[in-house]
Amino acid sequence: MANPLKLEEVKRILDLACSLRDDVDPVEEELEHDELCLRLRDRLIAAAQITGDSLTEDQAAAAVDQYLDHMHEFREPGGVSATIARGYVWLMTLGKTSQ
Amino acid sequence: MDTAGSFIYTRLLVAENDFRTQCEDAADMQRTLKEGIEQLTLKRAETLLALAQELLPEAIADDTQLQLGEVLTELMQAKARCEEDRKDLLQQRETAIAEIENLKQRFADSSREHAEFVADQQRKQQEATRILQNNPQFVQQSAATLKTQKTLHNNELRVEELHRQAEAQLPAYRNSRLFQYLIMRRYGSSDYEASFLTRRMDSWIARLIDFPKAIRSFNFLRTVPVRMREEVKKRKRDFDKSLAELRKLEDQVGNQSGLRLAAQKVSASERRRLEVAEVLAAAETRLNEIEAQLEAIESPQGKHFAKATAAFSEWLASLKVSVLEDLADETESAVDDRLVAEIQLCDEQVQQAREDIRKCEERARDRREKMMGMQWVLGQFRAKHYDADNSVFDASLDIDTLIQRFDDGKSIKESLWAGIEGRQREKQSWSSGAMGKVGAVASHPTSQALLFAVANIAGQAAAAAIGQRMMGKK
Numbered sequence: 005m006a007n008p009l010k011l012e013e014v015k016r017i018l019d020l021a022c023s024l025r026d027d028v029d030p031v032e033e034e035l036e037h038d039e040l041c042l043r044l045r046d047r048l049i050a051a052a053q054i055t056g057d058s059l060t061e062d063q064a065a066a067a068v069d070q071y072l073d074h075m076h077e078f079r080e081p082g083g084v085s086a087t088i089a090r091g092y093v094w095l096m097t098l099g100k101t102s103q
Numbered sequence: 104m105d106t107a108g109s110f111i112y113t114r115l116l117v118a119e120n121d122f123r124t125q126c127e128d129a130a131d132m133q134r135t136l137k138e139g140i141e142q143l144t145l146k147r148a149e150t151l152l153a154l155a156q157e158l159l160p161e162a163i164a165d166d167t168q169l170q171l172g173e174v175l176t177e178l179m180q181a182k183a184r185c186e187e188d189r190k191d192l193l194q195q196r197e198t199a200i201a202e203i204e205n206l207k208q209r210f211a212d213s214s215r216e217h218a219e220f221v222a223d224q225q226r227k228q229q230e231a232t233r234i235l236q237n238n239p240q241f242v243q244q245s246a247a248t249l250k251t252q253k254t255l256h257n258n259e260l261r262v263e264e265l266h267r268q269a270e271a272q273l274p275a276y277r278n279s280r281l282f283q284y285l286i287m288r289r290y291g292s293s294d295y296e297a298s299f300l301t302r303r304m305d306s307w308i309a310r311l312i313d314f315p316k317a318i319r320s321f322n323f324l325r326t327v328p329v330r331m332r333e334e335v336k337k338r339k340r341d342f343d344k345s346l347a348e349l350r351k352l353e354d355q356v357g358n359q360s361g362l363r364l365a366a367q368k369v370s371a372s373e374r375r376r377l378e379v380a381e382v383l384a385a386a387e388t389r390l391n392e393i394e395a396q397l398e399a400i401e402s403p404q405g406k407h408f409a410k411a412t413a414a415f416s417e418w419l420a421s422l423k424v425s426v427l428e429d430l431a432d433e434t435e436s437a438v439d440d441r442l443v444a445e446i447q448l449c450d451e452q453v454q455q456a457r458e459d460i461r462k463c464e465e466r467a468r469d470r471r472e473k474m475m476g477m478q479w480v481l482g483q484f485r486a487k488h489y490d491a492d493n494s495v496f497d498a499s500l501d502i503d504t505l506i507q508r509f510d511d512g513k514s515i516k517e518s519l520w521a522g523i524e525g526r527q528r529e530k531q532s533w534s535s536g537a538m539g540k541v542g543a544v545a546s547h548p549t550s551q552a553l554l555f556a557v558a559n560i561a562g563q564a565a566a567a568a569i570g571q572r573m574m575g576k577k
Binding site: 030031034035037038072075076077078079080081085086089090092093094096097 | 257258261267268272275276279280281282300304307308311312317320321323324327331334335391476
C-alpha cells in the first residue's frame with residue numbers, strides 16, 4: 005500500500021504531465037495510457053531524486069494512478085467567495101432571462 | 104501420473120451399469136414378493152371361507168362361493184392382462200437395451216475414428232507449422248499481429264475505463280452553476296462579449312473555479328472517449344485486414360500440407376460422434392420410460408389390478424372376519440382355532456411382505472435416480488469429449504470415491520460432474536477437443552495451424568491470449 009500522495013508530489017506530477025501532454029493528440033495519448041503512466045512514474049522518480057526525496061517505484065506508480073484518476077475531476081469551491089459568485093451568476097442569469 | 108479420460112469414462116459406464124443391475128434386482132425382488140402376497144391372499148380367502156363354513160354353515164350360501172369364484176376370476180383376468188402388458192413392455196425393454204448396446208458400440212467406433220482423424224490432423228498440423236515457421240513473411244506478420252492484438256485489447260479496456268470515468272465526472276460540470284454560467288457566456292472564446300465590469304467579474308469567477316483547466320477537462324471527458332472508441336474501431340478494421348492476409352497464407356499452407364482436408368474430416372467425424380451421442384441419450388431416456396411403465400403396471404395402483412383388488416377387498420369385508428374369530432373362540436372345536444391361526448399367520452406374512460415391497464420400491468426408485476444421474480454425467484462427459492484420446496485428468500481425481508459418494512447419497516449428480524470436470528486437463532495437442540475454445544472462434548478449419556505456428560513463434564501464453572481475445576471479439 006503506497007503512502008498518501010503529498011501535495012508536493014502532486015505538483016511535480018502536474019508539471020510533468022503538462023510538459024508531456026504538449027502537442028500530443030489526447031486520443032493517441034490515452035491509447036498509450038500504460039506508456040504515459042510509465043513515463044510519468046520515471047519522471048516523478050527522477051524529480052524526487054533531484055530534490056533529495058526517496059520515492060519507490062510503487063509509491064510513484066500509485067501517485068501517478070491517483071493523479072490521473074482525479075485529473076479531470078471538478079468540484080465547485082466553497083466559502084464566501086463562491087457564495088458571492090453564485091449570487092452574481094444568479095443575478096446575471098435573472099437579468100438575461102427577464103430581458 | 105495423469106489418468107486417461109477413457110479410463111474415467113469406463114468407470115462411469117460400469118457405475119451406470121451397476122445402478123441398472125441393482126434397480127433390476129430390486130424390481131425382481133418386488134415381483135417375487137408380490138407373487139407371494141397373491142398366494143397368501145388366496146390362501147387366506149380360502150381359509151376364511153372354510154372357517155365360515157365351519158362356524159356358520161347356514162350363513163354361507165352357495166352364492167358366496169359363487170361370488171368368490173367371480174372375484175377370483177376377475178383377479179386372474181387382471182393378472183393375465185397385466186402379464187400381457189408386461190410381456191410387451193419386456194420385449195420393448197429388450198429391444199431398447201439391444202439398441203443402446205448397439206449405439207454404445209457405434210459411439211465407441213465413431214470415437215475411435217475421430218481419434219484417428221485427430222491424430223492425422225495433428226501430423227498435418229505439425230507439417231503446416233513447419234512450413235509456416237520457415238516463412239519469414241508469416242513469422243514477421245504473426246509477431247506483429249500478436250502485438251497488435253494485445254495493444255487492441257488494452258485499448259478497448261482503456262476506452263471502457265475512460266467512458267466510466269466520463270460518466271462519473273461529467274455531472275459535476277453540468278451541475279455547476281458557475282461553470283455553466285461561463286460556458287453560457289462563451290467565456291474564453293472569440294465570441295465572448297461583455298462590459299468592462301462584467302468582464303472583471305467573469306474573470307474573477309473563472310479564476311475561482313480554474314476555468315481554463317475545467318473547460319479543458321470538460322471537453323476532454325466529452326469528446327475523447329467517443330473519439331477513442333472510433334479510433335479503436337478503425338484499428339480493429341486494420342487488424343482484421345492483416346489477420347485476413349495471414350489467413351490467406353494459412354489457407355495456402357493448409358491446402359499444401361493437406362491440413363484443410365484433415366480438419367474437415369475431424370469436423371465431420373466430430374459431428375457424427377455427437378449425433379450418435381444424442382441418439383444414445385434418447386434411447387436411454389426411452390429405456391427409462393419403459394422401466395417406469397413396467398414398475399407402474401405391477402404396482403397395486405396399476406390400472407388392471409386396482410379394480411380387481413377393490414372387488415376382492417369388498418368380498419372379504421362381507422365375510423365379517425371379526426365375527427368369525429369371536430365365534431371360533433367360543434366353540435371347543437380345534438378345527439376352527441387352527442383356521443383362525445392360519446388366517447393370522449397369513450396376515451402377518453402379508454404385512455411383512457408389504458413392508459419388504461415398500462423397501463424394495465424405495466431401493467428401486469433410488470437406484471433408478473442414481474442410474475439416470477449417471478447417464479446425465481455420461482452425457483456431459485461425451486459432449487465435452489472427455490472420453491477422447493487427448494483427454495486426461497489430474498492424478499488427484501479419485502473417481503471411485505466420487506462415485507461412491509454419489510452412490511451413498513452424499514453428493515448429487517451436479518457435484519459429481521463438477522468433481523470430474525474440475526480435474527480435467529488436456530494434453531497439448533491440436534485436436535478439436537484441446538483447442539475447443541479457439542476452434543470455436545476460428546472461422547475455418549485450418550485456423551488452428553495459424554495459432555499453433557504463432558504459439559511456437561511467440562510463446563504459448565501469447566497464443567492463448569489471442570485465442571481468448573478472438574473468442575471475446577466474436
